[in-house]
Amino acid sequence: MDIHTPLDHLDNAGHPDRPSRAEAEAAIRTLIQWAGDDPAREGLLDTPARVARSYEDFFRGYAEDPEAILTRTFEEIEGYDEMVILRDIRLESHCEHHMVPIIGVAHVAYLPNRRVVGISKLARVVDAYAKRLQIQEKLTAQIANTINEVLQPRGVAVVIEAGHECMSTRGVHKTGVAMVTSRMLGAFRDDPSTRREFLSMIQGRRCTGFES
Numbered sequence: 001m002d003i004h005t006p007l008d009h010l011d012n013a014g015h016p017d018r019p020s021r022a023e024a025e026a027a028i029r030t031l032i033q034w035a036g037d038d039p040a041r042e043g044l045l046d047t048p049a050r051v052a053r054s055y056e057d058f059f060r061g062y063a064e065d066p067e068a069i070l071t072r073t074f075e076e077i078e079g080y081d082e083m084v085i086l087r088d089i090r091l092e093s094h095c096e097h098h099m100v101p102i103i104g105v106a107h108v109a110y111l112p113n114r115r116v117v118g119i120s121k122l123a124r125v126v127d128a129y130a131k132r133l134q135i136q137e138k139l140t141a142q143i144a145n146t147i148n149e150v151l152q153p154r155g156v157a158v159v160i161e162a163g164h165e166c167m168s169t170r171g172v173h174k175t176g177v178a179m180v181t182s183r184m185l186g187a188f189r190d191d192p193s194t195r196r197e198f199l200s201m202i203q204g205r206r207c208t209g210f211e212s
């Protein structure tokens with residue numbers, strides 16, 4: 001059965017080095033065998049195909065253009081020029097060191113400069129970068145930099161609070177640890193009262209995005 005998924009259109013075309021789906025599934029069979037199980041046993045027969053489909057979900061950000069997401073903007077309504085904050089955006093990513101989940105929340109704010117953007121687009125930009133292999137610092141900076149470059153607002157702030165499963169389910173095995181990263185640009189960086197206002201709006205909130 002031919003199942004079409006978001007990355008199918010990229011299969012080799014445009015990314016000539018991208019392995020085929022059959023090669024990806026063969027690699028997963030190798031990993032199952034390496035882990036100590038038998039990829040030919042009934043319960044595992046469909047697993048390589050399922051894992052490949054899961055990867056297309058986990059890593060769909062490679063097929064997205066974060067800048068294009070922000071190109072549709074609206075004229076500022078009635079001169080609204082105050083801070084816009086999108087708080088507690090659920091964040092699902094994978095760490096580039098161990099390829100296991102990073103789960104948390106992102107808070108994104110900007111100070112409009114004549115034009116505003118549909119709020120879902122900010123969450124889409126978070127996903128476009130999160131659905132890749134990441135480290136949290138780079139993810140935080142990429143989101144802020146893209147909003148800054150495309151919207152050219154008076155300021156951008158991005159804070160991410162997340163748990164890294166590479167720290168909880170393997171390695172050092174510490175649970176309940178949140179990594180907090182931030183990137184402040186424009187007025188959020190230069191004006192202490194703007195930064196304070198933003199931080200007070202996101203402060204004291206329970207970080208609900210992760211359990212690890």
Ligand SMILES: Nc1nc2c(ncn2[C@@H]2O[C@H](COP(=O)(O)OP(=O)(O)OP(=O)(O)O)[C@@H](O)[C@H]2O)c(=O)[nH]1
Binds near residue numbers: 096135171
């Ligand atoms: N700065 C940063 N480090 C991360 C992030 N995600 C995972 N790490 C860390 O990346 C490091 C990789 O360290 P290595 O020593 O190369 O790998 P490792 O032997 O698996 O390390 P342990 O996790 O300590 O077992 C670990 O300390 C992870 O905790 C991230 O988003 N940012």
Ligand SMILES: [Zn+2]
Binds near residue numbers: 095096097098100166
């Ligand atoms: Zn990791």
